[in-house]
Amino acid sequence: MERGIIAMAGWLSLYIWSVLVMNGEVDGDQLVDITFLKSAIPKGAVCLDGSPPAYSYSEGYGNGSNSWIVYLQSGGWCSSKIECYNRSTTPRGSTYPFIGNQTNFSGLLDTNSTFNPDFYNWHKVYIYYCDGSSFMSDIKHVDPRTNVTYRGARIFKVVMEELISKEMGNAQNAMLVGTSAGAMTTTLHCDKFRNLFSKTSRVKCISDSGFIIHGKGHLGDHYREKYYANVIRTHGLRKSLPKSCTSKMNPNLCLFPEYYVGDIKTPLFLLESAFDAFQIEYNTLPVVGGRLGWSNCLGNLRHCNSTQLGIMRDFRNTLIGALLKLKQSLSRGMFVHSCYLHGHILIIQEWTCSSLQGNNVLANKTIAQAISDWYFDRSSFRQIDIENDLPRNCSSSITPDLFVHKCLATLSNHPTCNYS
Template identity: 55%
Template sequence: MAALLLALAILSLVAVGIGGGHNVTISILDLAVAKGAVCLDGTPPAYAYSPGFGDGIDNWHVYLQGGGWCPSTGSCLGRSTIPLGSSAKLISSNNGTQFFTGMLDNNSTLNPDFYDWHVFRIFYCDGSSFMSDVEDVHNLTYRGARIYDAMMDELLRIGMGNAKNALLSGTSAGGLATILHCDKFQALFHNTTRVKCLSDSGFFVHGEHFMGADWRETFFFGVVSAHGLMNTLPTSCTSKFSPTLCLFPENLVQDIKTPLFLIESAFDSYQIGQNVFSPSDKSPRWANCTHNLIFCNWTEIKIMKDFRNTFINTLKSTITDSSGYFIHSCYRHGHMEDIQGSTCSSLVGNNLANKTISQAVGDWYFDRSGFQEMDMLNDLPRNCTTTDDEATFEKKCSDYYMP
C-alpha cells in the first residue's frame, strides 16, 4: 500500500509538471553538407529538437548555443578537436543527447510561458557566432553563416514558417549571434507572426575608455580576420564603423528593427574574467579573484565597479526605447539554461521590479507589459547562487510557484 501511494505521489508530480528538464536526442543535419555548411573540422552541423505540443504547437523557440570564439588559425584548429568545433566530438562527449532545462524546459511549472513550444537548439561549431562564410578550404572550414542558413531551411521545412509566435535566442557568443541575425530571422515569417529576439549575456562591450579596450579590439580583429567576416557583418554597421567594431553590440543594436530583449549582468563574470586584462597581463591573483569573489581585494573590486559603470553607461547610450532589458548586479554569465538564472532567479536574490528573469521576458514577449529595468542600487558584484543541490533547489522553485 505504501509503495502504491508513493507511486501515485510521483505520478501526480509528473502530471503537474514538477520534474524539471528532459533529455533530447542530438541530430545531425546531413543535408547541410551539400551546401558547404559544416563545422570547423568538416563534420555536418548538429541540433536538438523538442517538438511543441498543445497550445504551443504553432510557437517556435530557436536557441543558438554559445562558447566564445577562435581568433586565429591555431586556436580554431584546436577548437576543431573539441565539441565546439566538431559535431562528431559533440555527440561522443554528450552520449548523443542534450539536457533541456531553464527556459528550454517542457515543464509547465519551471518554464510557464514557453514550456509547450517547439524548441530547436543549434549547436555551435564554427567559432564565429554563426557569421563566417569562407569558400577556400585548407585544414579548416569557416562556414558559420552557412550553418545558420541551413538550419533555418530545415526549420522552415518542418513547419516553422507557419508560426504564430517565434523567438530567436542565444547565450554568450550565441547571444551575440542572436543580435547579428535578429532582423534576418524576422524576415523568415509572415507579417502576422509575432517575432522577437532574446540575447542572454551577449552584449560584449568595447569600452573604449576602460582598461583593456585595445585587447578587446585586437581580439575581435582576430576573429574578423580569421573567419573572413569583412563582408558578412551587417552593412548598417560596416557602413559606419570598421568590421572589428561591428562585433561589439553597442554598434549594432540601434539599427535592429525586430524587438530585442537583453538579459545581462553589469558584473558579467566572463567579460570581467576574460576581457579586462589580456592573457599576458592577467596575474594569478586576478584569476583567483575572478573565480571566487571572496579572494578579491578592494583594488580588484574597484576594477569591477569601473567595469559596471562602463557597461551601464554603454547600454544607456545605445539601447533603443523599443528594447526590453533586465540588467542585474549578480556576478554571473548566462541565464537561460538554468532555473537559478531564469524562472527562480528571485530565490537567489535576483529579481527586478518584483519579477524573475523569466517573468520579465514572458511579459515582454507576449506584450503583457514592457520591461526595462537596471539594478542601480548595488554597485558591488553579488553572489546569487544557491548552496542547495539541483533537486532541492528545483523543489523550492516548484513550491514557490505551487505553494
C-alpha cells in the same frame, strides 16, 4: 475548514511532485535526441572540421503547436588559424563528439509546465555551435594546411531551411535566443530570422549575456579591440558585418553589439549582468596579468581587495554606460542585475527561480517573469540595478535537488512568482 483541506491537498500534491522530481521519476527538464544534418555537407555547410551541423528538436503541441523557440549554443570564438584548428578537434568545432548523446532541455526549453508555464509546449530547437564565428563566416576554400573549413553562415542558412521545412515558417510566435557567443549570434541574425516569417507573426529575439563591450577609453579596450578584429580577419567577416555599423565606423569594431544593436528592427531583449563573469575574467583581466592573483577573489567575492573591486566597478559602469547610449525603442526590453554571473536562460536557478538566487529580481519580477511578460506584450520591461555598484554572489549553496524543492514551493506559494 474547507480552505484548510484545500491547502493541505495543495501541499501534499507539491510534496509528491517534489519527491518524484528528486527521485528522477518526473524531471524538470528533458533529454532530446540530436539530429545530424548530413544533407548540409554537399552544400559546404559544415563545422570547422567538416562534420555536419547538428540540432535537437522537441515538437510542440496544444496551444504551443504554432510557436517556436530557436536556441543558439554558447562557446566563444577562435581568433587565429591555429586557434581555430585546435577548436576543430573539440566539441566546439566538431559535432562528431555528440554522436550517441542527447541534449538536456531545461530553463526556457523546459517541457514541464510547472517550471516553464509560458513556453513548455512550444516547438523547441537547440542548435549546436561549431564554427567559432557566430555563424557569420563563409570562406569558399578549405584551409590547405589545417583542413579547417570556415562556413558558419552556411550552417545557419541550411538549419533555418530545415526548420522551415518543419513548418516553422507558419509560426504565429517565434523567438531566437542565445547565450554568450550564441547571444551575439542572435543579435547579428535577429532581423534575418524575423524575415523568415509573415508580418503578422510575433517574432522577437533574446540576447542572454551577449552584450560584449568595446568600452573605448576603459581598461582593456585595446585588448578587446585587437581580439575581435582578429576574429573578423580569421573568418573573413568584413562583408558579413552589419552595414549599419560598417558604413559609419571601422569595421573591426562591428562585432561589438554596442555599435549595431541600436539599429536592429526586430524586438530585442537584453539580459545581462552588470558584472558579467566572462567579460571581466577573459576580456578585462588579461590586461592586468590575467587571472593570476585573482583566484581568491573570483572564488569568493568577500576576498576581493579594493583594487579588484575597483576594476569590477569600472567594468560595470562601462557596460551600463554603453547600454544607456543605445537608441531608445519601445520594443526593447532589458534586465541588468548585479550578480557575478554569465548565462541564465537554460538554468533553473537563473530562469524559473532567480528570486531564490540572492533575491535576483528587478521591479519585483524574476528573469522568467520579465521576459515572458515582455514577449507576450503583457507589459514592457526595462530595468537596470543602479543601487548595487559592487558584485553580488547569487549562486546557490544548496544541492540541486533541494533547490528544485524550494523552487517548487516558491512557485506554489508566492503569486508574484506564478506567471502562468
